[in-house]
Amino acid sequence: MxxxxxxxxxxxxxxxxxxxxxxxxxxxxxxxxxxxxxxxxxxxxxxxxxANRQALLEALAVSAKQQLVDAIEEARPDAAPALVALYRVTANVLRVKDTWRFTLSHSTPHTAAAAALWEEIDTRTVGLLNRAQREGLLAPDADLDWTRQVYYALLSEALDRPGAAQDPAAQDPDAQDPDALATLVIDTLLHGAGPRG
Structure with a gap:
């Protein structure tokens, strides 16, 4: 019972x-x-x-961040080369961010539990970027804290790019596809807007 x-x-x-x-x-x-x-x-x-609206907002913040942690774990980043892991993690995180847009894009209460989850997300992200650096995807002297911040910004921008918030029937099918957006994010992170070569 x-x-x-x-x-x-x-x-x-x-x-x-x-x-x-x-x-x-x-x-x-x-x-x-x-x-x-x-x-x-x-x-x-x-x-x-x-008990009140504040408690609800705090629970939302913890829930959304826990789902980000789960999305990273589900991608099994340690079981693949860094490039594959980056794509998997990015696609999974974009799926969560798309579902929890309000909570993850607004200043929701940062409780101790939410802060601990965010620290775990940062640690896992820097760990993956560290592997990418060791495997030659990032420059040996790249500042990984700065790279992490750029990566987070790219994740947010990918969901807000033109065509992403329009009528789903009328929009570019790639505008909201997490796999296509992951490709865009990782290609931009690793190559910027410069020519490939």
Whole structure:
């Protein structure tokens, strides 16, 4: 019985977080009542899981960052050459970032749990860039902290490029395809806008 209640609670939390992401992406000032309605739950149920809006935003930040960590792990970056690992990680991260645009692009509360997850993401990213450097993909003297910042900026820009937010039926199919966007990000990171040679 306890396990069923826990599973039910986890489902309602997941429904609330997913609804909050959708609703807040449309209206950053949306109320807890609007989020409850979008989740198909009562306001009381939402307040039982999250005491207030701040607690909900904190949970969103942790959830989205945990999904980024999971996306990196699912790419199994240590099981492939650095170039393949970079593409896999990038495509997976873009999928998560596309789903959690509001939470990952706004200043959401940075709790200790969210900060620890972000530190893990940074560490994993620099580790992968370090491997890329050792394997000759990056210059031996490249500043990896700067490269990481550029990589993060490219990830954000890839999702916001022209054609990415238009009507899906009318847009360039590559504008939102995570694999095509990963190619764009990695090619730009490794080669910039200069000629290949």
């Amino acid at each position: 306890g396990r069923a209640l826990r599973a039910d609670a986890e489902r309602s939390v997941r429904a609330i977080l997913e609804a909050a992401e959708r609703v807040l992406a449309q209206d950053a000032g949306a109320s807890m009542e609007q989020i409850a309605e979008a989740a198909g739950l009562t306001r009381i149920t939402v307040h039982r899981r999250f």
